[in-house]
Amino acid sequence: MNAAHTPSPSRFLKHALALGLGCALLGGMLPASAQVQSALGGMRTFPDAALRGTLTITAASDATLNGRAIRMAPGMRLFSPQNTLVMAHTVLGQSFRVNYLIEPSTGMLQTAWILSQGEADQPRKGSDTVDRNYRSEYDAVQK
Numbered sequence: 001m002n003a004a005h006t007p008s009p010s011r012f013l014k015h016a017l018a019l020g021l022g023c024a025l026l027g028g029m030l031p032a033s034a035q036v037q038s039a040l041g042g043m044r045t046f047p048d049a050a051l052r053g054t055l056t057i058t059a060a061s062d063a064t065l066n067g068r069a070i071r072m073a074p075g076m077r078l079f080s081p082q083n084t085l086v087m088a089h090t091v092l093g094q095s096f097r098v099n100y101l102i103e104p105s106t107g108m109l110q111t112a113w114i115l116s117q118g119e120a121d122q123p124r125k126g127s128d129t130v131d132r133n134y135r136s137e138y139d140a141v142q143k
Contacts, residue, residue, distance in 0.1 A: 043119060044083060050099040052124040055112055057088050063109060065100065073108040081116040099124060 053066045061072050078086045096114045103110040113119075 043122075044113065046099045046113060046124075047101060050101055050113075050124070052097070052099055054095055055098045055100065055109075056095045057092055059092070060089065065109060071106075071108045073103050073106065073110045076109055077111045079111075079113045081114055081119070083113075086114065 055063055055065055057063045057072075057078075058069075061074075063070055063072055072088070076088070078088055078091070080086050096112075097120045098112040098114055099119075100112040101110045102108070
């Protein structure tokens, strides 16, 4: 009997670990753009109730939406144009064009989607627009 041709379990384990480590290192060397999908074919679908506005996160639970202060709900989700979650503390002070949802019972910001340029170009009703059925002298001066 020749013991030299029988692989030992520890030798097999070493080769499996080396192969796994090599694959992990190779995957880590890919550019970030290869790992993140584009904005899902360019356009995402948003809920019908979503409005359009400009969002600036000012603190851990506070933001301004269309120039007005608003509280963020405890579970508020902010999505990037690639539809990945964005941690609010990483974008403090930055302004984004967003579609957003307000939680009806509390009036807090519940979800916001940072828009790509193509999504921002699509018309959508927003609370930053003036919706009234009358005109004033101020309106005539602004034009």
